[in-house]
Amino acid sequence: MQYAVQTIGLTKIFNDWWGRPKVRAVEELNLTIRYNEVFGLLGPNGSGKSTTLKLLLGLLYPTKGRAIVLGGDGDDPKINRRIGYLPEESYLYRYLNPRETLDFYGRLFGLPSKIRRERTEALLEMVGLKAVANRPIGTFSKGMARRIGLAQALINDPDLLILDEPTSGLDPIGTKQIKDLIRTLASRRKTIILCSHLLADVEDVCDRIAILYGGRIRAEGPVKELLQRSDRIQISTGPVSQQTIEQIRQLLAQEAGQVDVSSPMERLESFFMRIVSEAQARAQPTSGAISTTQIGSFLAGQPSGDLLERLTESVEQPQPATEQSATRPIETPTPVKQEILDQLVYRPEDQQDKGQG
């Protein structure tokens, strides 16, 4: 039980209807995730992240290889007892309300009703859905359902939390809450697997990451190490004259003096792009999405600019050369729509009042 999660040559090939291999979703995956680690599984769409998680949990069976979760089998109830899982979509019963949902999942853990009630209320409070706790989930927005999905994954206070793109559909506050939650849980010595393509999230909270592409790991290691480029040296000083720089260069050529020399930190985004495009350049097969920087020409014609500008544009400048404008006088420009501003500007007390995302 050295690792919280270990996979040995884990391979998943999806066959088509005739049994012919069609999609190589995960190939020869050797992952090791330690206890009390926040592990980020990155990769473009269709790179095999969700498939890996489903293999860990026994929702899919590996074509080859093995996955050991918390020292056992991912679909053994004894192991499940210690796992919390938030799938890629929330997958809840639409006719249950949040309270009933959490109570139901709590019962599956055999939690006594008192503890179920306590935890349900605490979790509803945490995800900010207490005010709508009696409305069926079918009426929720994606982000609201996501919050219940998260609460559901926490009902047993899991030792291993598996989150598949937890922030998808969430607003910025929800996203920040998830990051806070991950940090808190990490400080409580929990193990967390975080699957995402939102690099900023991962960069902030993960101890270690692996980048998947085409079902294979392309890079793996502690975030700090991966982002450190040892082939470059960055020198930072205060403002200095050209002459001094010249002198430093000379000095450096001979021997290092009183200068601050460090490795430059790369942004995860550029690192990720580099790894993925390297893999693409080598024409490595993926059954997922191939990312390009090209934008469809019909989209490229769209005027660029600030979101607010675009939203208010049509109000301020009525479309020219339409028949309407010929017959009707041009309306006086109206100011920026207040509701649009309201929606875009975050106000914390709103959040509290409505208790929703």
Added chain:
Amino acid sequence: MISWSTGQRISRTRGRVSMGKILAVATNTVRQVVRMRIAVVFFVLLLVILPVLAAASTGDGTVKGRLQTFVSYGLSLIGLLVSLLTIIAMTYTTTADIVQCQVHTVLTKPIRRYQFILGKFLGVMIVDVVVLAIMSGLVFGITIYSPRLFRIDPEQMEQLNNEFFTARNALRPTEPDVSKEVEELYQRLVTSQELEQVFKGLPREQVIARLTQQKRLEKRAASVGQELMWEFHNVRLADPNGSLFIRFKYNVSSNPIDLQISSQWLVGDLRQLNQGVQVGTPIYRVERKDPVRTFREFAVPADAVAKDGYLAVAFLNDLDNDTVVIFPLDEGLEVLYKAGGFTANLLRGVLLILVRLVFLAAVGVFAGSFLSFPVAILLCLLVLFTGSTSGFILESFSFLGKNLSVIYDYTLKLLVQALPRFDLMNPTKFLVSARLIPWSLVLWQGGGPILAKALVLLATGLWVFRSSELARTTV
């Protein structure tokens, strides 16, 4: 941020926890089924139809006829709708959670897959039992209160109590041994070479079977002025002060103008007449006029049975008639006697329906474990339909030609025979003629084998489900 004040271990006995999990899934399934609306629609439909049916059913115009029609159609309708409900709910609830992926959140919790499916099964059965209980309660209520509504006189009420609100056992005369006559007839046909002409190419056993039936009917036919007598031995009645009910149906060779048959009956220890012995027990003489081709019955006091349990029933085809009267085989003539109450009988009848529902639910689990929702429904409907008409289907097999029947014997027929005979388990047949539904039918003849088959199907479904790859979407 959330704080878990206690890191307490949940210590409980395993059994209780796992039952708790099954119950959690069951409750959730009940909600799911209720949310499907179909249960609600069926429920409301029955709630509306049953009283309307009660008002609309007239039967033969008598109160008894009304009640018979109502109970017959009412229970059949309930049975059919609840069967459909079971099929739809069971296949939906087992397939929908996989298609809509809720299993991803549910089955990654510490619950075993068999517990999950058992929970679903239990949930559907809970809905079934509730709907069935309410609906049959309604039928019961309407039936019980109808006589008051019609303000019938005490005499009619007594007749109702004897012939409808009761549960009776039947005595049937033993069929006379006609094998010798049949054999002779067969040989005669062979030597006169008429056999080929009459029964074209039928195998020997089937020719014999038909000849036997023909001979037996001959023994149950009375030409004008002729009499027929049936004897019963070892008749033991629970209540010697009660009544016997002679139930019969006339088939005729040619229709009388008024479609009625006049008759005279003698019921009692008729040995006394023949041997000129002193009359010890009463012999009842009854004169009647009854319509043809409908079941009729009349009552005589139970003391007609002799001390040694002997009873004879004699029928005289009256000289007024001008047709041969034939009592059809099996139900053509029976002697009924009270053996239980109406309420308990109705309850057993509802249990018969429930047995059918358990079986259908098991078929639903089985079908849902490897088929998509619409296909699974189709399979279940096929099972329901075949099971309900299997008697008819099996019978029609026996009329197939020699060559075809070999093929069917080893394919379809085996399948049909493997299915439960729902047609034999139909409670309305019993309740309409106020016949006792024996516990043996509910438990052993019908219930036992059917429930055993249900168990096999359920186990197979669980096994398939246990080893299936849940996150695997099949397109």
